[in-house]
Amino acid sequence: MKHFIFLLPLYIASFLFCQGGSLVLDPPYSGTIFIDPDIITENDLSTFLEAPYAGQGVRTMYDRRVNDWITVTAYLFNASFNDGLTCEIQVNPEFSSSDSAFIEAEKYGIEIGRLPPTLRLDVETVWIHKGIQPFGGGNNNILIHVGQALNYINDGILEETLVHEAAHTSLDAYHSGSSGWLSAQTMDGEFISTYARDFPDREDIAESFLPYLAIRYRSDRIDQQTYDIITETIPNRIQYFDDQSFDMYPINNLGIKDKYSINNYSIQQNYPNPFNPITMLEFNIPLKCIVNITIYDLIGKKVKTLLNQTQNAGQRSIIWDATDDYGQPVSAGIYLYQIKAGQYVSTKKMVLLK
Numbered sequence: 001m002k003h004f005i006f007l008l009p010l011y012i013a014s015f016l017f018c019q020g021g022s023l024v025l026d027p028p029y030s031g032t033i034f035i036d037p038d039i040i041t042e043n044d045l046s047t048f049l050e051a052p053y054a055g056q057g058v059r060t061m062y063d064r065r066v067n068d069w070i071t072v073t074a075y076l077f078n079a080s081f082n083d084g085l086t087c088e089i090q091v092n093p094e095f096s097s098s099d100s101a102f103i104e105a106e107k108y109g110i111e112i113g114r115l116p117p118t119l120r121l122d123v124e125t126v127w128i129h130k131g132i133q134p135f136g137g138g139n140n141n142i143l144i145h146v147g148q149a150l151n152y153i154n155d156g157i158l159e160e161t162l163v164h165e166a167a168h169t170s171l172d173a174y175h176s177g178s179s180g181w182l183s184a185q186t187m188d189g190e191f192i193s194t195y196a197r198d199f200p201d202r203e204d205i206a207e208s209f210l211p212y213l214a215i216r217y218r219s220d221r222i223d224q225q226t227y228d229i230i231t232e233t234i235p236n237r238i239q240y241f242d243d244q245s246f247d248m249y250p251i252n253n254l255g256i257k258d259k260y261s262i263n264n265y266s267i268q269q270n271y272p273n274p275f276n277p278i279t280m281l282e283f284n285i286p287l288k289c290i291v292n293i294t295i296y297d298l299i300g301k302k303v304k305t306l307l308n309q310t311q312n313a314g315q316r317s318i319i320w321d322a323t324d325d326y327g328q329p330v331s332a333g334i335y336l337y338q339i340k341a342g343q344y345v346s347t348k349k350m351v352l353l354k
Contacts, residue, residue: 028229029193032210033164037156038221039214040114045250045315048113051077051105053098059090064133075101079109083117089126104128106278118246119166135161137168167206176205184236192234212241217251265344274351277322284315289342296336322352
């Protein structure tokens with residue numbers, strides 16, 4: 001479960017005078033990744049399928065720690081997603097082994113798989129480094145520094161940050177200079193965040209897309225005040241996004257790409273299986289209800305409660321990192337995972353390798 005964060009200024013009622021002398025409101029947010037930590041969560045469906053190791057190869061990657069391009073012999077992983085998109089995940093050799101690099105590639109492959117195809121369409125590579133520097137988008141790439149990723153995870157905004165960066169990668173080139181977008185900016189007359197206002201050519205698309213996603217596809221996860229602020233501040237930008245007919249799977253949990261009927265309870269075989277040390281469990285519930293997913297060993301002893309909370313109807317996914325309820329790694333072997341949702345109960349086996 002994500003933890004809420006408290007940032008100021010979240011909503012500002014002060015005023016500024018623009019150069020022309022007209023009175024306008026300050027933007028309501030400093031940055032939109034902080035609006036709400038539950039717009040996309042680690043429990044939401046991911047389209048990620050696999051990222052098998054493809055060996056090492058010489059790659060040129062950008063590293064914010066030196067603010068420059070570096071050429072390294074990176075660990076390479078070919079990530080694929082169930083909507084047919086692919087990308088190469090390039091992991092800095094500082095992670096010292098292909099096994100360590102695989103953990104990072106799979107972890108962030110799963111998270112990137114929570115983004116809709118609209119945001120992944122131009123993502124050809126993912127760069128993964130150590131360090132606490134900010135993420136980056138553009139260059140047909142998403143840049144990740146894993147130390148900073150931990151900060152985003154602790155604040156509950158990892159997925160929201162990936163939306164922002166992927167918008168740079170897959171939307172900016174097509175929309176930021178278009179006549180329709182520029183017209184929407186003019187008609188709205190204000191910006192959703194100070195970050196968008198201060199860098200309108202570079203940041204307005206990325207800053208506006210996450211709020212759009214929130215009010216169109218995750219309105220049940222934000223409060224009424226947030227919904228009203230977004231729709232009143234950028235109504236014409238929202239209409240512009242609506243007019244693009246973006247492919248928002250799996251955010252919308254609809255369409256022919258869905259693997260399960262929305263009318264049935266189900267839990268799928270974990271993937272990958274066998275695994276080491278991360279695996280993903282996908283499940284579907286047709287009604288809002290309390291969902292419990294628990295891991296057991298073969299003699300029936302509880303190992304870890306993965307989930308025990310109310311979930312909205314739809315497809316969801318959750319990750320098990322092969323640790324117990326105390327955060328300690330568990331030994332290799334066969335484990336059982338069981339879902340209870342309403343009157344539905346199902347148990348499946350999975351294999352952990354070490």
